[in-house]
Amino acid sequence: MSRDSGIPKLSSATYRERIADVLRERILSGAFRPGSRIVEAQLATQFGVSRGPLREAIRQLNDEGLLVTSDYSSTRVVSLDARDVKEIYSFRTALEYFAFQLIWDRRDDAFRRQLHNRHVKLLDAIESCIEERAIAAELHLHSLVYETTDHQILINSWKGLRGRLQLYWAAVHLAHNEHGPRPGAHEEYVDAAIGDDLERLRRVLSEHMQQGLADALTLLCERRGG
Amino acid sequence: MSRDSGIPKLSSATYRERIADVLRERILSGAFRPGSRIVEAQLATQFGVSRGPLREAIRQLNDEGLLVTSDYSSTRVVSLDARDVKEIYSFRTALEYFAFQLIWDRRDDAFRRQLHNRHVKLLDAIESCIEERAIAAELHLHSLVYETTDHQILINSWKGLRGRLQLYWAAVHLAHNEHGPRPGAHEEYVDAAIGDDLERLRRVLSEHMQQGLADALTLLCERRGG
DNA sequence: TGCGATTTGTCCGTATGTATT
DNA sequence: TAATACATACGGACAAATCGC
Numbered sequence: 001m002s003r004d005s006g007i008p009k010l011s012s013a014t015y016r017e018r019i020a021d022v023l024r025e026r027i028l029s030g031a032f033r034p035g036s037r038i039v040e041a042q043l044a045t046q047f048g049v050s051r052g053p054l055r056e057a058i059r060q061l062n063d064e065g066l067l068v069t070s071d072y073s074s075t076r077v078v079s080l081d082a083r084d085v086k087e088i089y090s091f092r093t094a095l096e097y098f099a100f101q102l103i104w105d106r107r108d109d110a111f112r113r114q115l116h117n118r119h120v121k122l123l124d125a126i127e128s129c130i131e132e133r134a135i136a137a138e139l140h141l142h143s144l145v146y147e148t149t150d151h152q153i154l155i156n157s158w159k160g161l162r163g164r165l166q167l168y169w170a171a172v173h174l175a176h177n178e179h180g181p182r183p184g185a186h187e188e189y190v191d192a193a194i195g196d197d198l199e200r201l202r203r204v205l206s207e208h209m210q211q212g213l214a215d216a217l218t219l220l221c222e223r224r225g226g
Numbered sequence: 227m228s229r230d231s232g233i234p235k236l237s238s239a240t241y242r243e244r245i246a247d248v249l250r251e252r253i254l255s256g257a258f259r260p261g262s263r264i265v266e267a268q269l270a271t272q273f274g275v276s277r278g279p280l281r282e283a284i285r286q287l288n289d290e291g292l293l294v295t296s297d298y299s300s301t302r303v304v305s306l307d308a309r310d311v312k313e314i315y316s317f318r319t320a321l322e323y324f325a326f327q328l329i330w331d332r333r334d335d336a337f338r339r340q341l342h343n344r345h346v347k348l349l350d351a352i353e354s355c356i357e358e359r360a361i362a363a364e365l366h367l368h369s370l371v372y373e374t375t376d377h378q379i380l381i382n383s384w385k386g387l388r389g390r391l392q393l394y395w396a397a398v399h400l401a402h403n404e405h406g407p408r409p410g411a412h413e414e415y416v417d418a419a420i421g422d423d424l425e426r427l428r429r430v431l432s433e434h435m436q437q438g439l440a441d442a443l444t445l446l447c448e449r450r451g452g
Numbered sequence: 453t454g455c456g457a458t459t460t461g462t463c464c465g466t467a468t469g470t471a472t473t
Numbered sequence: 474t475a476a477t478a479c480a481t482a483c484g485g486a487c488a489a490a491t492c493g494c
Contacts, residue, residue: 014297014461040480050463052278055480056285063289071240072470072480087379090328098320153313157383240481266460276483281461298460298490454494461489469481 015049019057022047027066027077028163029132030170034079038067065164080168082217088168089213092161095154096142097205102149104198112194114144119190126183134180135169141186145193172219185211241275245283248273253292253303254389255358256396260305264293291390306394308443314394315439318387323431325371325380330424332374338420340370345416352409360406361395367412371419398445411437 023043026032044054058075061067069075080088103111118141125137139162146158189208192201249269252258270280284301287293295301306314329337344367351363365388372384411434418430 016461039478051480052281052462052464056282059282059285060289063286069480070471073472074479087377091324091377091379091383094320094324094327098317101320102316151313151317153317153387157317161379242481265458277460278482278484295460296491299492300459456492456494458492459490461487463487464485465483467481467483469479471477471479473475473477 015053016056016060019047019049019054020060023057023061024064024066024163027061028166028170030174032077033174034077034167034171036077038075038077040075064160066167078164078167080164080171084164085168085216086213088161088164089209089216092165093206093209095158095161096145096209097202099145099149099151099154099158100193100198100201100205102151102154103145106148107194111144111148115141115190115193118144119186122181122186123183126180129180131173131180132170135166135173138181138186139166141190168216172216175219182215241279242282242286245273245275245280246286249283249287250290250292250389253287254392254396256400258303259400260303260393260397262303264301264303266301290386292393304390304393306390306397310390311394311442312439314387314390315435315442318391319432319435321380321384321387322368322371322435323428325375325377325384326419326424326427326431328375328377328380329371333420337370337374341367341416341419344370345412348407348412349409352406355406357399357406358396361392361399364407364412365392367416394442398442401445408441 023032032038038058040051040054040058044051047054058067058069062069062075066078067075068078118137122134122137122141125133128134143158143162146155149155185208188204192204195201249258258264264284266277266280266284270277273280284293284295288295288301292304293301294304344363348360348363348367351359354360369384369388372381375381414430415434418427421427
């Protein structure tokens, strides 16, 4: 009824694009929880747009892996299982190592400074005990290496992974609000990232991701259990 | 006029899906050449469908990286430049090494047999001098390791890359019909893939891809030049 | 600079197919 | 089996933006 609901008219670009942005934001923020249903016509009237652009936005979020629609029946927010999370973390390890390989000999002071800044922000966010902030800050820290590569395919691939990671952690957070990133977990990562031993970074990255995966799966089990 | 043009009505699934399949096939086969224009309304009448499903199919091919549409103006078949090709080959190297890592300790006789089969088929295809066959056979050979991983994210990622590779080679072929994959180029690849030295495979893969990239860029320059 | 033509983007009413109950 | 809800598809119309003249 309200017909409010985002879709800022003044910003540029097409409706389809803006709708996709709003939908993505609501899914990642947890406003639309995993498994919950998305009804085309409902959202269209809520957003004050026709079904056409809305359908196309939904299709796009399907390709991004945030929505799942079964033909002629329903579309729901994706609900990740243990297998999905394992795939995400293993793939992420490979991508991030590739990213570091690409920039290894091009790392400069700006890179080191940015890395430090984002690490400090992460520690701040963790201390604030606002888990959304902590998650966002962690992903922001890890994003730096991807941005630095200037490799479009890699960056897009990372965006897709990051979205699903964010969705997953948001869901975990809603299930039981505790457990952000660990305060000391990124010291070694940052240190290796600015160091001179690529092979060491490889090991640190691998261990870092395995720890992240372990945390994720623990929480997944707790959620299923209770 | 003709209103023929594919879109097999009897097969399952939605129009959007079938239209996307037909479009993809025509792009990858070279029937729609890189840079050529795609007009919504035209295709809709040709295919005998309305603009709705057609638009959605176009959107999907946009996400797959085969079409590029500029808002309110036009949509064209993507035309890859040197930078794109470099990104594809470097990313592909990283993905394929990751894939081998995943299956390294799980390689069995079935894998080795399949690899051999696909290699023989590739050699046959090269000898036939039908370049489309040779390209398809080469991609089929490389696909094996991805399929074996059973890693959905990785497989989807590879599908996207493979599509653009196929598009690129088809374009090169139309420009001057020569230069398929080299006959001896995959001996070492297959040998390393069934061997016991992962580090050697890494090197072979890297060199193999660099050679492929070099061939691709040479042809690109020739195309631009004459 | 402006103008018209072309094409994409969007809306709405309606009809049909499919899954679910 | 029938009814319902919803996704899918159609067609005609108009708005908005781009491009060529």
